[in-house]
Amino acid sequence: MEYRFRDIEKKWQEWWNVNKVYKVSNDSAKPKYYVLDMFPYPSGAGLHVGHPLGYIASDIYARFKRLKGFNVLHPMGYDAFGLPAEQYAIEHGIHPKVSTDNNIENFRKQLNNIGFSFDWDREVRTSDPKFYKWTQWIFLQLFNSFYNRESKKAEPISKLIAIFEKEGNINHPVPDSKFEARLEPGMLNFSAARWKSFNEKTQQDLLMEYRLSYCGYGEVNWCEALGTVLANDEVINGVSERGGHPVVKKKLRQWYLRITEYADRLLEGLQKVDFSESMKEMQSNWIGKSSGAEIDFEIKDHSQKLRVYTTRPDTIFGVDFMVVAPELEMVNEIKSEAQTKVVDEYLAYVKSRSERERMAEKKITGVFTGSYAINPFNRRPIPIWISEYVLAGYGTGAIMAVPCGDQRDFLFAKHFNIPITNIIGSHFNGEEGNPTKDATLENSDFLNGIVMKYAIDVVINKIEEMGIGVRKVNYKMRDAAFSRQRYWGEPFPIIWLGAVACPLDESELPVVLPHMDDLKPGPDGEGPLSNLTDWKDYKGGIREVNTMPGYAGSSWYFLRYMDPDNDKEFCSRKASDYWGQVDLYIGGTEHAVGHLLYSRMWTKFLYDMGLISHEEPYKRLVNQGMIQGSSRFVYRITSSSETGPITKPLFVSFNKLNDRDLIRNRFSSQSGEALLYVTSPIHVDVNIVDGVELDVEAFKKWRSGEYSDAEFILEDGKYICGTEVEKMSKRYFNTVNPNDLCEKYGADTFRMYEMFLGPVEMSKPWDTKGIEGVHRFLKKLWRLFFDELKGKVWNEEKATDAELKILHKTIKKIEEDTERFSFNTGVSTFMICVNELTDLKCHKKEVLEQLLILLAPYAPHISEELWSILGNSGTILDAPFPKWNEKYLKETSKAYPVAINGKTRTELTLALDATQQQVEEIVMKDAIVTKWLEGKQPKKIIYVKNKMINVVV
């Protein structure tokens, strides 16, 4: 009886499905464990071998935990809304709903082929109204909340209104005064009486400055090609992450998430979670906390002050010039008459430069405004410049420049011949700015003689005392743009009554995304929904026509799995209390600053509102590496100096590329001159290449016979391809479909091979070569049960100690390997075990049965099959995980080498649990040791873990 993996896998996949083996109950006496994968965006391209890597790892772990007696939640769903789905739909002329549903269908089929233990009854789709009803609902909670900086948590906006009515906003200043522009002057601070005197519109405008989801005017990343606004993490090097289209800054009315209010808690929370160091670092870099001071400088002959942000107030006596961001409005007010022309020209220049240009070529540019700031301590006048290297969006948009202590300031000073004041003595060499904090200050008046790092506090205290500045913490992180001018997303539960945004009532949810056939944008940069005039008019107002971004649904989906069918709440408190945090979250690093930060913020918010009981969504995060494609190339000779262009397809093998003689023969060169020829590499389907050897016949049939008349210049009778590691993508013909491998070798082989490739966290190019080895292992396992000739060979004989030793060694090792996510060594452990059992001709049920349980997480189908063949009923996952017995691990004594100063070796036989004293006695009696010691006493005898003994003289 041979190992018929196709039949076995089909049989068990159906059986699992029909018997709902993976259905999870919220009501269990067992301890809970939540294993989550980052849910996929269902792309039209389907799965390639890179996608399931994380899913296989999580599936192994989920099954392992179930065997260990946990009630395991291991769900799967689809991140179905968002930009890519809509782009795909437009490109293929299919409605996003239809294409998304098709793609999901396809994904589901592919996933089921691999034999995952997902509870499909809990599947979620972010584009399902039953799901996004609650996305909208959470949005409303955000809208109706503010962040109370006193209690350090989100609270209902009604509480803020009560505070305003009682004491104005004296204790709760506007969090982000950048929106000052849309409020009337002097509105930023108000008393209770004043608040009451405001009309409804003004009150609403003010409240909008506090809401955790809010609508405001601001500079946003506008992508013309995609026709929408993008969040900062969706823009990479000035182009859109999706599609690589140019992105420009544009002032627009947009919805935002006030994530900046959570900056500190997002940072602190990192200490409580088990993420990789690099992941934590990426997040804290993104948040970008820095502390320093804001200082107001008087401006000569102006009443206005120049406010700068600096982390280095200790360098205040080294300030040789000021730089203001060109975008700041004050530039127009402080420019002197003489400088007006150059300033205006410069402003025009800056405006003409795209974000991309600014990033690509960091030229030193800038002009003098003609005004001077006054150093508050020594009254020295300091020229005020404008330059594009100072960003309007960070800090106050103005800096004090210290050329001796900062490289950028130094280059600027050199470039424009601004004299440099040295306040750090020999630490400054006149060649570059030195940002040290360890220098002792000079030329610094009352700071002279103080080491810089201690001077920082001295200066801040002084300026606070003088009332010209305050201690200040700044963050690089911005509020997240939350609206998209697109169709395929959650509609906002908001209507506009005039200029006031009004939340809909909960009872009006969900706001269902209306069907549209034509997804062209609306007028004035609005989204497609704007074209639906009937839908837009609602209750005497106008609906918000933007939709939410892709990350809205993914910011809370992990909670929905806990209670997927609840139509009263997003997730019952009972369910979220039971399941709590995600114990293990697996996904790629690409979500480090997007999804992970947003979902952490939403979780903290829901926690603040008392809706869930934990404030960090994920206890442990594992990042699976990316599987790259290994592309293959053929080299087509397109022309030669002898013959000119060559139209007939002629390909030259990789190692003959530079073999001019060979090619010369081919073209029967007459001239005797060096023959020049041109080749162009062409991606060839990796599936018709065996290693690097091209299957020439398959190549001729490839692409419906485009190269059917191809000729080849071979080497050793073979055509050898060139290789390169690239992203796995259809367009490089380097994708490998998991279904093909499952068909050829079986899902169990595929699963184990993906794990065997190396640590889950590591990125590596895919290579199918070694899969045979894993397949051989499974066949070998099968032969422990069945022999081709004899049939059944497993028996009920009693296992010997040697056999039990193998078993228990394996139990221990598999438990450790699986627990610490070393699935690659786990697979090796199985191979060793099966090899050893084969050597001993051990076919004993007693041993094999236990081995199957260990194997069940890795290779579920074959384990279930053999488990039932051994006479068990039900699923193997309900079997108890075997316990290893110390007895079998230490009982047999072995010969252990003794190394003496690393030179002489002999062997001793010791029991593993020998005490230090016993060891010493035996060592001292050993013939070689006594000979070597020549009567001397050893300094020490070291008994170390690998059963090796060191004797030191």
Add this chain to the structure above:
RNA sequence: GCCCCGGUGGUGGAACUGGUAGACACGCAGGACUUAAAAUCCUGUGACCCGCAACGGUCGUAACGGUUCAACUCCGUUCCGGGGCACCA
């Protein structure tokens, strides 16, 4: 430029808290079975040296140096590769 992570045979990778480096697998070579192939099994496989033999010797984890009885592992310097951030004051 700054910050992380890594560099081990022909290849993917083991070696967890310093303790016989190279597990396991691929590939390769040789052999058995077979009319043949496939499948399966066995043997060898880091480099070099010695030898009738070997459970013999020397070197060897990017390079150099250090700590230690003992270093892939810890420390320092350099080189190379991957990832992240990048005018953030």
